[in-house]
Amino acid sequence: MTKILSGKEVAASLKEKLVAEVEKLKESGKAPSLCIVMAGDRPDSASYIKGAVKRCTDIGIDCHVEKLPEEISQDEFLEVLDRLNNDSKIHGIIIMRPLPEQISEDVVKYKIAPEKDVDCFNPINVSKVMSGDSDGFPPCTPQAVIEILDHYGIEIKGKRAVVIGRSMVVGRPLAMMLLKRHATVTVCHTRTKDLAGEAKRAEILIAAAGKARMVTRDMLSEGAVVIDVGINFDENGKLCGDVDFDDVSEIAGQITPVPGGVGSVTSTVLAKHVVEAFKQQEGL
């Protein structure tokens, strides 16, 4: 029988620890605080923000959404960011992307204070993920993958991990994070010649290709751990992952569902990063 790796369970466990920790930290008279910056109005951003704010608030983190007009100039945007960077009451900052077209991500990413950059936008944090420095903040989604593996006691060290996808949001940083944890890591992508052959070698398979149900049973070895990072909608508008869950579920040893898998953990990882940022900045 395939074991389900429940993201909800992982999130609940992380949350419990964070609630207790934040309660204790608040005895200092200060509270961790997150600011989410959104220029313009996108339905997907609004839905992400709603989830993140609820999760963080539940944990005891103050949340503030800095709503900016769609047409804000880059200079004005950077002024706002500068104010937030220098506001000692704000410990974590997330900038919703994509930004309006008049604002360059390549400019903005250098301006977010690295110590408040809880979702790895600033290149300084990107480089820390690559070098394995643990004082930076890796992006929340790959960190959620690691949290799931750790929660269920799945050993990473010495394992053959195969990552499908090489994005800067998941595939590449996750490859570096698995490498830091001593996995032997293979990164596959659209140009990989024998994807099924590569995937079949995985003891831990991470699907982060962004393609609905692309991972099928012929790509899996009996007993493999399958982590599905995909969030797609199929032809009937139904939410699904990169893995064909029904097809592989007899083969996989353990598997995350979609929904209820990796996506359920990311906002809690965000909260964890805000709490870490708070401790670092307040010297707690």
Place this chain on the structure above:
Amino acid sequence: MTKILSGKEVAASLKEKLVAEVEKLKESGKAPSLCIVMAGDRPDSASYIKGAVKRCTDIGIDCHVEKLPEEISQDEFLEVLDRLNNDSKIHGIIIMRPLPEQISEDVVKYKIAPEKDVDCFNPINVSKVMSGDSDGFPPCTPQAVIEILDHYGIEIKGKRAVVIGRSMVVGRPLAMMLLKRHATVTVCHTRTKDLAGEAKRAEILIAAAGKARMVTRDMLSEGAVVIDVGINFDENGKLCGDVDFDDVSEIAGQITPVPGGVGSVTSTVLAKHVVEAFKQQEGL
């Protein structure tokens, strides 16, 4: 018959192009310039500097070695660096490492101007290697590997590349660079369980483990391309690579020797980076 991939040939070809390019660029009335910063006196650094200065000078690059006392304080060191960063006549800067113990690499690396950082010390350039931005400077050694593959017309796209070693100087950046060039990349290291099995799958095998002659014929598939980044001395004090050259040379399709392989190309890559930095900074 195994074909030898001659680093000397690659370096000579790169040099020829650079000499012509620099000659043309000098018509602007300006010349590319490299400054090598060395605090203290280490025989291995001195030998590296000698080689780099000779190669750069031959290409028409002005070279200057900034020799600093071993006991220089971190503040004084940073003052010197700041002066070099702001000197418009200097286009590339290399800081010899390891630095004396009173100077923190983790402080200094953030202070070298990214646009002059021709060997990827500054985290901004590290993050560009990870994200595949081509306007940064990757470290010279992994770039030398890419130059060798390109010179000999060895296709990277779609190939299975296996990198042995996960250092920040070679393994990790090279994995990202091969990924950018659309290889399917596996990174192995000391904790890899079946190293021979992984290596045997390589169409392109990169040995960057820093262990004398560790790659033997049982780890290789017939016809594989073998790039040896190792620079070691064996028990008899003889220079050798990470690959047991004699043992594998009947199996490998193409192979770089040591000496005369990757190491012969790095100083020319350094020169190439200085010329690129010069063009960027002078808008040529």
